[in-house]
Amino acid sequence: AQKITQTQPGMFVQEKxxxxxxxxxxxxxxxxxxxxxxxxxxxxxxxxxxxxxxxxQNATEGRYSLNFQKARKSANLVISASQLGDSAMYFCAMRxxxxxxxxxxxxxxxxxxxxx
Amino acid sequence: xxxxxxxxxxxxxxxxxxxTLKCYPIPRHDTVYWYQQGPGQDPQFLISFYEKxxxxxxxxxxxxxxxQFSDYHSELNMSSLxxxxxxxxxxxxxxxxxxxxxxFGEGSRLTVL
Numbered sequence: 001a002q003k004i005t006q007t008q009p010g011m012f013v014q015e016k017x018x019x020x021x022x023x024x025x026x027x028x029x030x031x032x033x034x035x036x037x038x039x040x041x042x043x044x045x046x047x048x049x050x051x052x053x054x055x056x057q058n059a060t061e062g063r064y065s066l067n068f069q070k071a072r073k074s075a076n077l078v079i080s081a082s083q084l085g086d087s088a089m090y091f092c093a094m095r096x097x098x099x100x101x102x103x104x105x106x107x108x109x110x111x112x113x114x115x116x
Numbered sequence: 117x118x119x120x121x122x123x124x125x126x127x128x129x130x131x132x133x134x135x136t137l138k139c140y141p142i143p144r145h146d147t148v149y150w151y152q153q154g155p156g157q158d159p160q161f162l163i164s165f166y167e168k169x170x171x172x173x174x175x176x177x178x179x180x181x182x183x184q185f186s187d188y189h190s191e192l193n194m195s196s197l198x199x200x201x202x203x204x205x206x207x208x209x210x211x212x213x214x215x216x217x218x219x220f221g222e223g224s225r226l227t228v229l
Contacts, residue, residue, distance in 0.1 A: 037220070042222075043223050043225065044223060045159070045206055045208075045223070046220075047218070047219065047220070091158060091159070103164065103172050104151075104159075104218065105161075106160075107158060108157075108158050
């Protein structure tokens with residue numbers, strides 16, 4: 001079974017609008033971490049935001065926020081005020097067990113294209 | 117700020133050849149991870165090292181080996197290369213295996229002809 005599921009292979013958004021990228025996860029661990037990474041066409045993997053399973057507040061980093069719904073096992077990324085430079089591949093990832101190393105499990109990614 | 121440095125950035129090899137990728141973690145980071153991302157695929161964890169010892173192992177082929185040196189840099193050695201080894205290889209580092217963020221390098225793109 002997929003541990004991380006990203007159901008949107010590709011998405012369009014108009015510049016300056018907000019967009020939500022979906023991510024659901026599957027784990028039996030009580031302690032885990034959820035990450036979002038951005039991968040532009042140049043290939044590097046850029047860390048965006050992190051949510052720990054025990055964090056009660058949704059994580060926010062500038063224009064990025066993570067809509068964490070623990071009961072539904074979802075960790076959607078919300079990008080506000082989209083910019084052309086946001087066009088990239090976005091990966092959701094999970095780290096199971098906070099005592100383990102950063103053996104991240106990635107989803108299949110969502111390609112976001114921002115239209116001018 | 118210094119980031120994770122990977123070299124070479126691009127590498128072209130032929131089948132059955134060997135290749136070595138190098139990773140220099142962020143200063144003071146003692147934990148290094150290797151990931152492989154095939155074309156159109158998500159990154160897959162290969163192996164990790166903490167304080168020069170292997171800390172975790174993923175889907176790393178037996179033809180591959182890796183180590184972490186006393187200065188914390190790491191090398192991924194790949195032998196008997198196959199066409200399917202063509203991928204983007206990421207190194208990432210963290211301060212300890214359990215704390216802090218995971219920072220990725222820009223990747224080394226290996227093409228096997």
